[in-house]
Amino acid sequence: MINSSYEEIIEELKKIVKQKGLKYTEQREIVLSILLHANGHLTAEEVYNQIKKDYPSSNVGIATVYRALSFLEEVELIASLNFGVDGKKYESNIKSHHDHLICTSCAKIVEFVDEEIEKRQEKIGKANKFKITDHSMQLYGLCESCQ
Incomplete structure (x- = not known):
């Protein structure tokens, strides 16, 4: 898509x-x-x-x-x-792959892409003889306004 x-x-x-x-x-x-x-x-x-x-x-x-x-x-x-x-x-689903930071207080969502995280996931998959076909990362915490 x-x-x-x-x-x-x-x-x-x-x-x-x-x-x-x-x-x-x-x-x-x-x-x-x-x-x-x-x-x-x-x-x-x-x-x-x-x-x-x-x-x-x-x-x-x-x-x-x-x-x-x-x-x-x-x-x-x-x-x-x-x-x-x-x-x-x-x-x-038309956007390119991205992950999310989600504020647990105000529900603000920040989209991000981190090439190091993407590479690390592939490395982890290979090390475990696991072919990753898709993933979703959601990190929860407090945004700057809610801290």
């Missing part, structure tokens, strides 16, 4: 839905569109509120948003960060 255009991602969604024998719905496309255009990580409620703002004539309820998010995550068009009892935040 990385470096794909909006149209290519929507076509991928249509293809996945067809392969699964499901009906294509505008609601899934709207939810995906919100995340593709988001500048950050959004909760389901934030996605819902953005839909109400950007698509006021659509008939997308909060339950539909949750179902669409679950489906889109299952087919790997989006990813989520789990905040335990505070729920999840979602982002599209």
Whole structure:
């Protein structure tokens, strides 16, 4: 999905839905569109509120948003960060690989890439005769404002 255009991602969604024998719905496309255009990580409620703002004539309820998010995550068009009892935040999978720093006080998320960490992970995998196919790193702590 990385470096794909909006149209290519929507076509991928249509293809996945067809392969699964499901009906294509505008609601899934709207939810995906919100995340593709988001500048950050959004909760389901934030996605819902953005839909109400950007698509006021659509008939997308909060339950539909949750179902669409679950489906889109299952087919790997989006990813989520789990905040335990505070729920999840979602982002599209079109960005290049990155890891996250997450503030446990205000829930601020900072994305980062560190080549040394990436190399070290590969080295650890090789040392353990393990082929790493994917990974997700989330570091928790307090952001500068919350310290």
